[in-house]
Amino acid sequence: IHGVCQSDGCQGNEAEFFMKCASHPTSDDDLSVALDLIMTNSRDVPCIACTDIRDVVLVFQCSERHVICLDCFRGYCQTRVSERQFMYDPVIGYSLPCAAGCPDSLIKELHHFRILGDDQYGRYLQYGAEECLLRSGGLMCPSPGCGAGLFPPEDSRRVECDRQLGCGFVFCKNCREGYHEGACPTELALNRTTSSAKC
Incomplete structure (x- = not known):
């Protein structure tokens, strides 16, 4: 917002506003994000889902x-x-579009999804991190109960889950089974099926 600073000796002409939560005490440097899509319904527009008119x-x-x-x-x-079903955008992150399916309508301020509550928001963050990992060329440890995010070496099929992050399981990058030499069990089964089909 443009303006003129009234302090002596200051030539500033832009104001910066910071949002703070009024429901609980915060320190001076604790900031809250402005949720710019949440507004008062002063025009009494009905909800596109339930058609109720809410404040x-x-x-x-x-x-x-x-x-x-x-x-x-x-x-x-x-x-x-x-x-x-959240959508991944390389700039915005893991977001949702308009509920009506409108193009170019991804929510840019991801704090709007705090409406999910702590448990569901935690799932949202986990899924977003997993999506980012997979799109970056990483993979998740296949060991039951682990799921640690890993970046495997490009020149080897052998992947060891880092004990500091996960369980230490050693597995094949291609088939996600315990590490083995030679062809993957799924490749062997596929070759057997193809061979018998030719006979």
Whole structure:
């Protein structure tokens, strides 16, 4: 926001605003993120999902500016987390578009997904981290109960899960079974099936 600073000797002409939560005491350097899509429904626009008119709504960034009430938005987010249907964007991260499916409408401020609550938001963060890992060429340890994120060596099929992060399981990068020499069991089974089909 442009303006003129009224302090003696200052030539500043831009103001910077910081949001703070009013519900609990915070230190001076503790900041809260502004959730710019959550607004007062002063025009009484009905929710696109339940058609109720609520006082506080979320307005998507699509060209139609679709409105959804916070209860329906929470349900939309919970369903998408459960189905692992959040979308990955290299700039924004793991996000959702307008509930009506409008193009170019991904939510840019990811703190809006705190509406999920601590447990579901934790799942959202975990799935987002896994998606980032997989897109970066990493993989997850296949050992039951582990799932540590790893970046395997490119020149070898042998992968060892780091004991500081995970379980120490040694496995084949190609088939995710315990490490072995020679062809993977799935390749051998496929070759046997192909050979018998030719006979």
